Amino acid sequence: MNRTFLYGSHKILGAKFVNFSGWEMPIHYGSQINEHNCVRNDLGIFDVSHMNIFDFEGTEAQKFLRYVLTNDVGKVENSCALYSVITNEKGGIIDDLIVYKFNNENFRVVSNCSTFENVKAFFEHNIKRFDCELIHQSNLGILAIQGPKSETSIESMLGLDLSGCKGFSFIVKNSLFISRTGYTGEDGFEIIGEFEELKKIWDLCISKNISPIGLGARDTLRVEAGMNLNGTDMTIENNPFESNLGWVVDFNDIERDFIAKKRLAEIKKTNQFKLVGVLLKEKGILRGGQKIIKGNIEGEITSGTFSPFMKKSIGLARVPIDVDDSADVLIRNKPLNVKILSLPFVRKGKIMI
Amino acid sequence: MNETPSDLKFLDTHEWIKIDDDAVIVGISDHAQSELGDVVFVELPAIGDEFVSGDEAAVVESVKAASEVYTPLSGEVIEVNEVLEENPELVNTSPYEDGWFFKLKVTDENLGSADNMMTADEYLSWLDGNN
Secondary structure, three states: OEOOOOHHHHHHOOOEEEEEOOEEEEEEOOOHHHHHHHHHHOOEEEEOOOOEEEEEEOOOHHHHHHHHOOOOHHHOOOOEEEEEEEEOOOOOEEEEEEEEEEEOOEEEEEEOOOOHHHHHHHHHHHHOOOOOEEEEOOOEEEEEEEOOOHHHHHHHHHOOOOOOOOOOEEEEEOOEEEEOOOOOOOOEEEEEEEHHHHHHHHHHHHHOOOEEOOHHHHHHHHHHOOOOOEOOOEOOOOOHHHHOOHHHOOOOOOOOOOOOHHHHHHHHHHOOEEEEEEEEOOOOOOOOOOEEEEOOEEEEEEEEEEEOOOOEEEEEEEEEOOOOOEEEEEEOOEEEEEEEEOOOOEEOOEEOO | OOOOOOOOEEOOOOEEEEEEOOEEEEEEOHHHHHHHOOEEEEEOOOOOOEEOOOOEEEEEEEOOOEEEEEOOOOEEEEEEOOHHHHOOOHHHHOOOOOOOOEEEEOOHHHHHHHHHOEEHHHHHHHHHHHO
């Protein structure tokens, strides 16, 4: 099994490990709920070095990314980031990712761990006719420092001024790449750098009593934030419009061609499903795979969990677009009432429903 | 880490029983609660439910997953730990005391099968052997 450069540190901190797509990663360091609340109320540090970093360099780097991403990097300023998906020719989602623009000839993409082979093959296949080079940065790691106190904490620890680094932008300081992005619904930063440098930052955070956060809390945080997990809330069988991601398919520039553009334009008109939030009104816990029923209407929970912040069971569900605000979920064959809501549940320490 | 009381008997599905006259109290082991992580919901049987050993009698859900609790002996449910409905975290903090699940009335004949279950020491060394 693969391990990140911080495996030994996780072990010393008492992590319980889980096999996450072939990576032995910490699921929690004692209590997932405490870790979750640390990020909502204070801050926490995550090792997410299992994720993949691809750099794109060349005179046609922007042209290439405008073709392969559904969202349009043409509208992004230098030193800013953009969330997008990549799809196959049928408009099925291969992965979601964040792309960072240094300038028209230099970009960085961070994509999921579980999809590495497919994403790499996708880029390699499509890049051939462009003057652009793909570099998989396997010698760089990623730390996420997330929570309302992350800005002041990083500033004082690393002696940096982050006031100019707004949401979805990034700075490069010496060998560190620092972006104001994350997967928690809180303010926060992601730091990319060489293993040795990141190990120093990790150790510094731990010495300052910043809580290490496992993948368990990362999952409950992102569900509360209404963010999709690829492979769970969406797969290659799903299009962006039924995955709450219609907003990342950008048709504005009619001159721009991109993969599955025609197909996605058709799907946009005919799509019958949507991804929504669900809140369980009775006792129990929502889980992925549970059926949602309302008369003849049928849907399915894609992610379900207990929300440590709301102290209720919540989930994401794919349902027909005409479903109203109440339905039943089948838990162990018992119908229980759920409320259908728009996402997110939580943003920046506030319950949004 | 919770001390393992020596008067309990254990199953390889990580339930424990405590014999109390003609009844047994059922819970899950410290190892089981630790593997589950933070417990957030417990579904208990109803008083009067009758089970055959091996039946699924309760469900315990952590943030991450749902697990079944199997009844180690045949019998009738005479008491359930209702406190768990409001305070499921007791399964984590006190698996052998406050975090018990239900109490079964069992016949002498059925009680005999408890002799085949593991003692606390046997259970702990069995766990060691599996890790």
